[in-house]
Structure formats: structure tokens, C-alpha cells
Amino acid sequence: MEDPESYTKAILDIDSKKWQEAMKFEMDSMYANQVWTLVDPHEGIVPIGNKCIFKRKKCLDVKVETYKARLVTKGYRHREGIDYE
Numbered sequence: 279m280e281d282p283e284s285y286t287k288a289i290l291d292i293d294s295k296k297w298q299e300a301m302k303f304e305m306d307s308m309y310a311n312q313v314w315t316l317v318d319p320h321e322g323i324v325p326i327g328n329k330c331i332f333k334r335k336k337c338l339d340v341k342v343e344t345y346k347a348r349l350v351t352k353g354y355r356h357r358e359g360i361d362y363e
Contacts, residue, residue, distance in 0.1 A: 281334055
């Protein structure tokens with residue numbers, strides 16, 4: 279069984295409930311750790327995109343042990359001095 283490549287595929291997956299729980303856990307963790315501050319972008323600035331990476335963590339007997347969802351930025355769009363120091 280392959281891991282979903284997008285949010286849409288995760289929601290349509292047979293394990294969609296598990297993926298939703300994993301996404302909620304990720305967002306709750308980011309909120310609790312104060313990973314970012316949500317602000318309105320300055321005029322003319324296009325925010326960096328993001329996407330969710332989905333992964334089934336399996337134990338040795340190939341049984342799925344954990345469902346992981348990670349929100350990541352599309353790093354190839356970062357610009358030094360503008361998006362980071």
C-alpha cells in the first residue's frame with residue numbers, strides 16, 4: 279500500500295480517518311510549540327506555499343504502526359534576506 283501524495287488522496291484513502299487524526303496531531307503540535315505567528319502579508323508579497331507529507335510507519339512485520347502527517351514549506355521558493363535571515 280502506497281502513501282498518499284496529496285491531501286486529496288489522503289482524504290480519499292481507505293485510512294482517511296487515520297490521516298485526519300495525524301493532520302490534527304501535527305497542527306496541534308505546531309500550535310503548542312508556537313512554531314509560527316500568523317500575520318497578514320505585506321502588499322505585493324506572495325506567501326511561500328506548503329504541502330502535507332504523509333507516511334505510514336511500519337514495524338518489522340509490515341503492519342502499520344503509526345500514521346504521520348507533516349506540514350512542510352516548499353523550500354525551493356525561499357529567498358535569503360526576504361523569507362529567512
